[in-house]
Structure formats: C-alpha cells, structure tokens
Amino acid sequence: MSIAIKNAELIGEEWKKDVLIEDGEIKSISQSEEGEKTIDAEGKYLSPGFFNTHTHAAMTLFRGVADDRDFWDAWPNIVWPLEENLTEEDVYWGTKLACLEMIKTGTVAFNDMYFSMESALDAVEEMGMKAVLSYGLIDQGDPEKLEQEKEATKRFVRYAEDSELVEAAVGPHSVYTVSEEGLQWSADFANKKNLLVHTHLAETKKERDDFKEEHEVSFTEYLDEFGLLNERTVVAHCVWLEAKDYELLSNQGAFVSHNPSSNMKLGVGKPMNYEAMKDQGVKVTLATDGCVSNNNLDMLEEAKTAALQQKMSGDATLLNASEVYEMLTEKGAEAMGIDSGRIEEGAPADLILIRKDVKAMPDHYPKSNLIYSMSGSSVTDVMIDGNMVMRDREVEDEKKIMKNADERAKDLVSRVK
Amino acid sequence: MSIAIKNAELIGEEWKKDVLIEDGEIKSISQSEEGEKTIDAEGKYLSPGFFNTHTHAAMTLFRGVADDRDFWDAWPNIVWPLEENLTEEDVYWGTKLACLEMIKTGTVAFNDMYFSMESALDAVEEMGMKAVLSYGLIDQGDPEKLEQEKEATKRFVRYAEDSELVEAAVGPHSVYTVSEEGLQWSADFANKKNLLVHTHLAETKKERDDFKEEHEVSFTEYLDEFGLLNERTVVAHCVWLEAKDYELLSNQGAFVSHNPSSNMKLGVGKPMNYEAMKDQGVKVTLATDGCVSNNNLDMLEEAKTAALQQKMSGDATLLNASEVYEMLTEKGAEAMGIDSGRIEEGAPADLILIRKDVKAMPDHYPKSNLIYSMSGSSVTDVMIDGNMVMRDREVEDEKKIMKNADERAKDLVSRVK
Numbered sequence: 001m002s003i004a005i006k007n008a009e010l011i012g013e014e015w016k017k018d019v020l021i022e023d024g025e026i027k028s029i030s031q032s033e034e035g036e037k038t039i040d041a042e043g044k045y046l047s048p049g050f051f052n053t054h055t056h057a058a059m060t061l062f063r064g065v066a067d068d069r070d071f072w073d074a075w076p077n078i079v080w081p082l083e084e085n086l087t088e089e090d091v092y093w094g095t096k097l098a099c100l101e102m103i104k105t106g107t108v109a110f111n112d113m114y115f116s117m118e119s120a121l122d123a124v125e126e127m128g129m130k131a132v133l134s135y136g137l138i139d140q141g142d143p144e145k146l147e148q149e150k151e152a153t154k155r156f157v158r159y160a161e162d163s164e165l166v167e168a169a170v171g172p173h174s175v176y177t178v179s180e181e182g183l184q185w186s187a188d189f190a191n192k193k194n195l196l197v198h199t200h201l202a203e204t205k206k207e208r209d210d211f212k213e214e215h216e217v218s219f220t221e222y223l224d225e226f227g228l229l230n231e232r233t234v235v236a237h238c239v240w241l242e243a244k245d246y247e248l249l250s251n252q253g254a255f256v257s258h259n260p261s262s263n264m265k266l267g268v269g270k271p272m273n274y275e276a277m278k279d280q281g282v283k284v285t286l287a288t289d290g291c292v293s294n295n296n297l298d299m300l301e302e303a304k305t306a307a308l309q310q311k312m313s314g315d316a317t318l319l320n321a322s323e324v325y326e327m328l329t330e331k332g333a334e335a336m337g338i339d340s341g342r343i344e345e346g347a348p349a350d351l352i353l354i355r356k357d358v359k360a361m362p363d364h365y366p367k368s369n370l371i372y373s374m375s376g377s378s379v380t381d382v383m384i385d386g387n388m389v390m391r392d393r394e395v396e397d398e399k400k401i402m403k404n405a406d407e408r409a410k411d412l413v414s415r416v417k
Numbered sequence: 418m419s420i421a422i423k424n425a426e427l428i429g430e431e432w433k434k435d436v437l438i439e440d441g442e443i444k445s446i447s448q449s450e451e452g453e454k455t456i457d458a459e460g461k462y463l464s465p466g467f468f469n470t471h472t473h474a475a476m477t478l479f480r481g482v483a484d485d486r487d488f489w490d491a492w493p494n495i496v497w498p499l500e501e502n503l504t505e506e507d508v509y510w511g512t513k514l515a516c517l518e519m520i521k522t523g524t525v526a527f528n529d530m531y532f533s534m535e536s537a538l539d540a541v542e543e544m545g546m547k548a549v550l551s552y553g554l555i556d557q558g559d560p561e562k563l564e565q566e567k568e569a570t571k572r573f574v575r576y577a578e579d580s581e582l583v584e585a586a587v588g589p590h591s592v593y594t595v596s597e598e599g600l601q602w603s604a605d606f607a608n609k610k611n612l613l614v615h616t617h618l619a620e621t622k623k624e625r626d627d628f629k630e631e632h633e634v635s636f637t638e639y640l641d642e643f644g645l646l647n648e649r650t651v652v653a654h655c656v657w658l659e660a661k662d663y664e665l666l667s668n669q670g671a672f673v674s675h676n677p678s679s680n681m682k683l684g685v686g687k688p689m690n691y692e693a694m695k696d697q698g699v700k701v702t703l704a705t706d707g708c709v710s711n712n713n714l715d716m717l718e719e720a721k722t723a724a725l726q727q728k729m730s731g732d733a734t735l736l737n738a739s740e741v742y743e744m745l746t747e748k749g750a751e752a753m754g755i756d757s758g759r760i761e762e763g764a765p766a767d768l769i770l771i772r773k774d775v776k777a778m779p780d781h782y783p784k785s786n787l788i789y790s791m792s793g794s795s796v797t798d799v800m801i802d803g804n805m806v807m808r809d810r811e812v813e814d815e816k817k818i819m820k821n822a823d824e825r826a827k828d829l830v831s832r833v834k
Contacts, residue, residue, distance in 0.1 A: 063778070064785030068724075068737040101775045205731075264725035265789070267733030295789040296776050305722065307485075308681035312726070314622075316684030320485040358518045359713050361480070361819045362826035368481030372682070372712040377794035402778045409779035 002027070003386065004035030005351070008046035010343060012325065012367045019046065021349040024386035028345055039381065045354040045366055048341045049108030049382060050299040051332025052287050054198070054236040054257035056114045056136075057123075057297075058086070058094030059290030060101065061409040066292050071204050071266040079292055083115070085416050090408050091116035095123035097405035098297060103127065103395055105298040105376020108350040108384050111234055111257070111287070111336050113171040113198050117156045121166050128389040130350070132336045133160065134171025134198045139182045146182050150189075157193060165385075167337065169196035175222060176207055187227040196337055197233040199223070201241075205269045208240035220245040220252075229254050234335050236287065239263055239272045246273070246280040255283045255335035258327070260309045261302055262289035271309050274319055285335045286327040298376040303328055307371065321371040353381040419444070420803065421452030422768070425463035427760060429742065429784045436463065438766040441803035445762055456798065461770040462783055465758045466525030466799060467716040468749025469704050471615075471653040471674035473531045473553075474540075474714075475503070475511030476707030477518065478826040483709050488621050488683040496709055500532070502833050507825050508533035512540035514822035515714060520544065520812055522715040522793020525767040525801050528651055528674070528704070528753050530588040530615050534573045538583050545806040547767070549753045550577065551588025551615045556599045563599050567606075574610060582802075584754065586613035592639060593624055604644040613754055614650040616640070618658075622686050625657035637662040637669075646671050651752050653704065656680055656689045663690070663697040672700045672752035675744070677723045679706035688726045691736055702752045703744040715793040720745055724788065738788040770798040 003021040010017070018033035019026060062082055066074035091114065102110060109130035114120060117135045124131045135156045139146035153170060160168035170193075172178045172186040190197045202208055202219050215222055219241055223229045231253035238249075238256045249256060258272055277284050286306055288297045303324045310319040333341030333350075340348045356363060359373040382390040389395065420438040427434070435450035436443060479499055483491035508531065519527060526547035531537060534552045541548045552573045556563035570587060577585035587610075589595045589603040607614045619625060619636050632639055636658055640646045648670035655666075655673045666673060675689055694701050703723055705714045720741045727736040750758030750767075757765045773780060776790040799807040806812065 061779060063790060064782040067782070067785050067789060068728075068734050070733045074733075097775070097778060104775055261721075261725060264729040265733065267728045267731050267735075269729075269731040271729065291790075295785065296791075298776070298792075301718070301721075301792065304678075304718075305725065308678060308722065309729070311485075311684045312681040312686075312688065314684050314686040316487045316491075316682065317485050318684075358514070358521055358815070358819060359715070361514060362478060362823040364479075364826065364830060365481040365484070368484050368712065372484060373480060373708075374713075375715075375718065375792045375794065377792065398775070402775060406779040409781065413781060 001037060002035035003037045003039060004033045005039045005041050005046065008041040009044070011045045011047040011370055021383070021386045024349055026343065026345055026347050026349055041353050043356050044380060045356065045370070046343065047352050047354060048329040048343055049350045049352045049384070050106050050328045051285070051336060051338070051341060052102065052107050052110040052297065052299055053234055053255070053285040053332050053335050054259055054287035054289055055098070055110050055112055055297060056290035057098035057110065057112050057120060058091040058114050059292055060097045061090060061094040061405065061412060063291040063295050065413065071268070072206055074266070074292065081416050082412060085412060086115060088116040088119040090412055092119040092123050093405040093408045095120040096127065096401045099124060099127035099129050100395055100398055100401050101297045102129065103382050103390050104379070104393070105300065106352045106354070106379035106382060107297065107299050108382065109333070109336060109338055111198055113173070118159045121160055121163060125163060125165055128165070128384055128387050130165050130338060130384060132167045132169045132196055132198070134169040136171045136173045137182060137186060138173045138177045139179050140177060141179045143181070146179060149182065150185060153189065157195065167196065169198050171198045172228070174200040175219065176210060183226045183228060190232065191227065197228055199228070199233070199235055200237055201235045202239055203237035203268060205240055218242055218245050220248040224248060224252060232337070237263065237272070239268050239270065241273070243276065246276045246282055249277070249282045250280040253283070255285055257285050257287045257335070258306060259287050259289040260306045262293035264309065266293050271313065274310050283331060283335065284327060285332045286324070299328055300370065300374055300376045303371045321368050324371050325367055349383050349386040351383045352379050354378050355380045418454060419452035420454045420456060421450045422456045422458050422463065425458040426461070428462045428464040428787055436760070438800070438803045441766055443760065443762055443764050443766055458770050460773050461797060462773065462787070463760065464769050464771060465746040465760055466767045466769045466801070467523050467745045468702070468753060468755070468758060469519065469524050469527040469714065469716055470651055470672070470702040470749050470752050471676055471704035471706055472515070472527055472529055472714060473707035474515035474527065474529050474537060475508040475531050476709050477514045478507060478511040478822065478829060480708040480712050482830065488685070489623055491683070491709065499829060499833050502829060503532060505533040505536040507829055509536040509540050510822040510825045512537040513544065513818045516541060516544035516546050517812055517815055517818050518714045519546065520799050520807050521796070521810070522717065523769045523771070523796035523799060524714065524716050525799065526750070526753060526755055528615055530590070535576045538577055538580060542580060542582055545582070545801055545804050547582050547755060547801060549584045549586045549613055549615070551586035553588045553590045554599060554603060555590045555594045556596050557594060558596045560598070563596060566599065567602060570606065574612065584613065586615045588615045589645070591617040592636065593627060600643045600645060607649065608644065614645055616645070616650070616652055617654055618652045619656055620654035620685060622657055635659055635662050637665040641665060641669060649754070654680065654689070656685050656687065658690070660693065663693045663699055666694070666699045667697040670700070672702055674702050674704045674752070675723060676704050676706040677726045678719055679710035681726065683710055688730065691727050700748060700752065701744060702749045703741070716745055717787065717791055717793045720788045738785050741788050742784055766800050766803040768800045769796050771795050772797050
C-alpha cells in the first residue's frame with residue numbers, strides 16, 4: 001500500500017512538500033503526491049526517526065531501583081542480583097515496554113546488549129522496530145563460562161538469521177568482564193559471520209585505573225589487538241580515554257556511542273571528550289543507555305543533555321544543534337549498519353512526525369526547537385519501513401504492555417528482596 | 418464551588434485518597450470526599466504544582482535565536498538589540514506564551530524579571546497563574562537613567578497593588594548593570610514597601626573577574642552592604658561564589674535560584690557548588706531561566722538536569738530525587754513568599770495531576786520516575802487557588818496564544834535584522 005504524507009515540513013529545510021511511501025521506501029518527494037492512504041502532516045515536522053546506539057532495553061523493568069548511587073555501588077549491590085533472577089518472560093516484557101517507550105519518543109531503531117535475546121527479538125519484531133541485538137558475553141576469566149557464553153551467542157545469531165527487522169551482533173560486554181580468549185573469539189566470530197560488535201569501554205575512572213594496573217597499552221590499542229576495533233564496532237561510553245585512543249578510533253573507523261545522561265547520573269567523573277573526538281574525526285553517535293542509568297529512553301531529551309553537558313566546561317559553541325541532530329539520525333543509522341536516517345528518494349521510510357506544540361513556538365529555528373526545547377512526547381507518528389507503528393500517539397496494545405511489564409518488574413524485585 | 422479529586426495517589430506517599438477543594442484551599446483529605454464537581458484522578462499522581470524561581474517569561478519570543486554561543490557573545494550581539502525593540506504588546510504575548518508553556522508543564526507560579534511588567538501582569542492574571550514580577554532595574558551608572566528606572570519600578574509596584582495573583586518585587590538586575598546608588602535605592606524601597614528582591618549574581622567567570630578587579634569584598638558581602646541579602650531576596654545563578662559567600666547566604670537566609678540548563682548552555686564554566694550550599698544550609702530552589710538560555714520552561718526537565726549536573730563531577734549521591742522535588746515545590750514557594758507547595762488541609766489548592774504514562778512504568782518509585790524519567794508533558798491537569806487552568810491538557814485560547822506570540826516574535830526579529 002502506498003501512503004502520501006501531505007504538507008510535510010522537513011526539519012532543517014525551508015520547504016513544505018508531499019512525500020510518497022511505497023514498498024517501505026520513500027518513493028518520491030514533490031509539491032504534490034497522492035497515495036492509496038493519506039496522512040495530513042499540516043502543523044507537524046517530518047524527520048527521520050531516531051537511532052539509539054546503546055541501550056539494554058529490558059532494564060526498563062528496573063527503572064528507578066538504583067538512583068543516586070555510584071556505578072560500583074548500584075551494579076554489584078542492586079542490578080546484578082536482579083539480573084541473576086531475570087527470566088525470559090521478564091526480558092520479553094521489559095523489551096516490549098522499552099520498545100513502546102522508544103516508539104512513543106520517536107526512536108525507530110536501537111542497538112541493544114542483554115540476556116535472553118531470543119525473547120528480546122520476539123518483542124522487537126512484534127513491535128515493528130528495527131534493532132541490532134547482541135547477547136552480552138561475560139566470562140569473568142572462567143573458561144567453562146566462556147564456552148557457555150559462546151554457545152549462547154551462536155544460538156542467538158542462528159535465531160536472528162531469518163529476521164527482517166533485527167540483526168544479530170556480537171556483544172563482548174567489556175574489557176573488565178571478558179577474558180582475552182573471550183575477546184579474541186568475539187572478534188573472530190564477528191569477522192567470520194560479518195556481524196557488528198557492541199561493547200562498553202572506559203566508562204568509569206575505576207575501570208580505567210584497574211585497566212592501567214594490568215596493561216601497558218591503552219584501551220583502544222587493547223581492543224585493536226584482538227581485531228575488535230573497526231567500522232563494524234560500536235564502543236559505548238569512551239569517557240576515560242587518552243589522546244592516542246581518539247586517533248585510533250578515528251583511524252579504524254569505529255563508532256562511539258555517547259551516553260551523556262548515564263555518565264552524569266552514575267557520576268563517572270567528567271564528560272566524554274567530544275572536542276578531542278571531533279578534532280580527530282571520530283564518528284560519534286548518541287544513546288540513552290539502560291533505564292537504571294538514565295532513567296528513560298527519550299532521544300530528544302538525550303540530545304539536549306548531550307549539547308548542554310559539552311558546553312558546561314566553558315565553550316558554549318561546542319556540539320551545536322545540527323551536530324546533535326546528525327547523531328540522532330544519519331550517524332546513528334550508519335553505526336548500526338542500517339542504510340537509513342535521511343529523507344531522500346530510495347531511503348527506507350523510517351520517519352516520524354512531530355507536533356508543533358507550545359515548546360515549538362515561535363518557530364524561528366525548527367531544529368533548535370527540536371533539540372533544545374521539545375522532548376519525545378511531541379512525536380505523534382512513527383513509521384518504520386513504511387509501517388505505521390504509532391498513529392496520533394496511539395500504539396497497539398500499549399495498556400497491556402504497561403500492565404504486564406509493571407507486574408513482571410514488581411514480581412522480580414519482590415523475588416530478589 | 419467545591420471540587421473533589423478522587424483516588425489521588427500522592428507523589429512520595431503510599432496512599433491513595435480523595436482531596437476536597439473549597440474556596441481555593443485544600444479543605445480536607447480522607448478516604449472519601451464528595452464535592453459539587455468531581456475529578457477522577459485514577460491512574461494519575463497528585464502533586465503540588467511547581468515553582469520556577471527565576472525566569473524572563475517574555476523571552477519565549479526569542480526561543481532559539483542565540484544558540485551555541487557564549488553569554489558575552491549572545492547577549493550584546495543578539496538579545497540586547499532585540500530587547501531594545503520590544504513593545505508592550507510583545508511582552509504581553511511573550512508572557513502569555515510563557516504562561517501557556519508553564520501551565521502545560523505543571524508550573525503554578527514563577528518569579529520573573531523583565532520590562533513592560535504591566536503588560537506581563539495583565540498576561541499572568543488572564544492565564545490564572547501566580548507570579549512575583551519585578552521590573553529589571555538597569556542604570557549602568559547613569560544617574561538620569563536611574564531616576565527613570567526608579568519611576569518604572571514604582572509605577573509597576575503601584576500597578577500590581579490590587580492584584581490577587583501577582584506580587585510586585587524589586588529587581589535590581591545585577592551588580593554589573595546597577596550602580597551603588599541603584600542597589601541602595603532598591604534595598605531601601607523594597608524594605609519600605611516590604612517587597613521581595615530578585616537579582617542575578619555570579620553567573621559567568623567574566624562577571625566574577627570584572628567584579629574582583631573593582632571590589633575588595635565578595636559578591637554576597639557587597640550585596641549585604643546595601644541590605645540586599647535577606648530572607649526576602651532571591652539570588653539567581655550563584656555559580657562563581659567563594660566559601661564565605663555560602664556562609665553569608667545561609668546566615669542571611671537568602672534564597673538561591675539554581676539554573677542548571679542555562680548555566681550549561683551558556684558555558685559558564687562549572688556547575689553551581691550545590692554541595693557547599695547544602696553543607697552551609699543555604700536554601701536552594703530551582704529555575705529554568707529565560708528561553709534564550711534553556712530553551713524551555715519545563716521544570717521537570719530542569720529537575721533531572723539539576724540532579725545529573727551535580728553528580729557528573731564524581732559523586733552520584735549528590736542532589737537526590739527527594740531534594741530536587743522539594744526545590745520544585747515547597748522550597749520554591751517559600752522563596753517566592755507564597756505559603757504553598759505542599760498538600761495538607763488549609764494549604765492553597767495549587768495542585769497538578771500527572772498521568773502514569775510509559776515513562777512512569779514500572780512504578781517502583783513514583784518520585785524517581787517523576788524526577789528522572791518523566792517530563793512536563795505528562796502533566797494533565799493544573800489547578801491554581803482551586804481554579805482549573807488546565808483540564809485534560811487543554812488550556813483556554815492556546816491556539817490563539819501560540820499564533821499571536823509567533824507572529825509578534827517574527828515581526829520583532831524582522832524589525833531588528
């Protein structure tokens with residue numbers, strides 16, 4: 001079925017046009033298009049949907065359980081005990097809740113790392129979202145555990161093979177939770193299967209200090225030794241890096257996933273050095289992280305926080321609205337290996353409509369209003385591969401998803417107490 | 418008319434009760450109340466509305482015109498030329514737009530400093546909000562200008578005398594824009610008329626450096642010399658203070674208005690030292706500042722930013738959700754001399770209802786969800802002195818206000834170009 005989006009005002013452009021969607025793609029853009037179905041976008045902006053390059057979707061279940069605590073207090077004492085008790089059913093409903101929230105705030109695709117990823121994949125497909133999903137491989141130096149983790153990774157990769165919306169990736173959790181053998185296997189397996197790699201790096205000062213005690217090389221040199229640093233890798237956080245790391249990230253073409261709210265809330269100690277990355281030409285994308293560290297998945301809120309966080313130390317010109325918008329859209333898509341995030345003929349119809357509400361007035365500069373004033377709640381419609389997953393802020397089954405996820409979450413927390 | 422709010426779940430409490438509103442006040446709270454009118458709050462939280470202790474409401478007209486620039490670039494080159502061309506009609510519509518946005522995001526009262534305050538007052542009263550309004554007195558050391566500014570201040574104070582919703586305050590703009598004579602007159606006039614004082618202090622490093630060159634005393638010692646530092650004063654920003662300032666702010670009982678988004682966006686160089694203020698017992702409240710520096714008036718967004726900003730430097734326990742919530746409500750009201758901001762019998766009915774939407778699920782900790790996950794768009798109903806100014810997210814005349822403010826803003830910008 002073809003859909004004509006009429007009177008669409010494109011964020012960042014000075015035109016108002018019609019956009020015709022056919023077979024999941026943007027078929028044509030002109031002054032007048034007609035489709036079998038019509039969506040009147042009068043009073044709304046059209047934008048590519050947003051790409052969240054690092055999250056743990058099912059952690060929506062834990063929203064608010066570990067506020068106002070340091071990472072090294074919150075995770076060992078609260079998060080890990082909860083995760084040990086997670087069931088597949090929990091992950092399914094947590095991922096459904098996350099997808100609902102992401103759709104409601106304009107995100108069309110996300111890069112996820114967690115457990116029970118078969119359940120997560122089922123949830124993502126049902127919600128009609130795009131995702132790159134990776135099983136979080138953690139062996140803690142235990143060869144037996146590594147064998148189990150390799151099996152879990154391989155099992156999920158097979159499970160995802162036929163999915164049209166989901167790509168499997170390899171997810172070695174971090175350099176402090178995965179052995180050298182585990183990192184090497186991850187690199188080799190990703191290479192053999194041509195999969196993306198998703199990992200955490202240099203998030204906290206403790207991680208950096210511990211690493212420095214054990215290794216002569218820098219963080220990125222270490223990853224690179226295993227062949228884990230290339231244009232098929234998304235590295236999350238990257239706060240505690242040094243000068244040569246930015247150069248290596250750039251030379252190898254790896255993507256950085258910046259998580260400003262998470263970094264601030266967990267008190268990691270300083271902002272990620274965006275200026276150094278920009279100077280070196282590192283490809284930086286944006287992400288919310290999971291809902292313990294944020295506590296939501298709203299990419300427009302994250303966009304503002306990213307810009308504000310960089311400016312705080314004294315240079316208000318750093319990370320402007322256009323750069324942030326590019327991270328939200330085209331750069332994010334590129335990091336996830338998805339050829340999308342832009343509005344042009346032939347591109348996938350991964351599109352959103354955004355209401356010009358009170359926070360969008362006056363509309364001197366729509367892109368400024370989007371990044372600095374509005375939040376995800378202004379998004380009214382979300383289309384993924386041409387399918388409407390939200391229409392006039394209504395998503396299928398949303399009440400049921402909220403109720404079931406809430407029940408699972410409370411049951412889980414009560415089991416662990 | 419009496420209104421019964423049924424099944425209200427109070428933020429931060431474990432009960433669900435009915436609240437009876439009569440004569441603008443909370444008459445009683447119990448398991449079952451009946452009124453002439455009923456509001457079913459099932460599925461919503463009840464909270465005191467929010468108190469924004471520092472803004473320049475009519476600057477909504479300039480939303481987005483000076484992004485990604487340093488304060489000392491944006492203000493002299495963009496903001497001041499626009500302000501020189503502001504008409505009373507502009508201020509009226511800009512203030513209407515600001516009130517609309519504040520109501521839509523749960524704010525019931527605000528502390529404002531700007532020009533053409535008679536027009537601002539008319540706008541505030543029409544919107545049914547509470548406000549403390551001050552004419553921004555700026556003499557730049559010119560005795561003739563000071564006489565005009567004194568007259569403007571006195572005229573506005575007379576204009577506000579009969580208002581039930583608005584209190585006039587005295588607004589010496591800052592120590593760098595007002596002469597010693599101007600500061601002394603402001604203190605004496607406020608004292609004589611028993612008015613609040615609203616001023617800016619220690620916002621940028623340049624302001625601090627310039628001040629240090631001219632004065633032996635500290636910022637707050639200087640204000641105190643004029644009698645401008647007491648429990649009737651709201652001091653905005655307070656970023657570049659030193660140890661003795663925190664002690665003096667505390668001893669004199671002055672209120673600090675913290676503006677984290679504005680401070681970050683304008684690159685003032687570091688976060689306000691909340692920890693030092695807390696240690697000294699300084700009364701800290703929260704504010705959005707105007708829409709050039711933020712760019713919205715959403716106090717829930719500001720709440721999250723405040724907590725995140727403080728935690729970033731390394732202590733994730735600093736400024737927890739309960740402290741921020743107190744700033745939003747009771748502390749903010751106290752700073753503005755309004756006996757409100759809490760839910761108990763006899764308190765003014767300045768109340769909001771907040772929808773438990775996807776960002777509020779699961780609801781392990783409602784207060785955490787409110788501060789760290791939700792934004793102002795989850796507010797559905799706003800009551801001020803018992804009058805419903807928003808019902809089911811509908812505010813009277815909102816389309817007209819948005820249209821007129823947008824037209825005035827574009828006309829103004831085109832006049833100045």
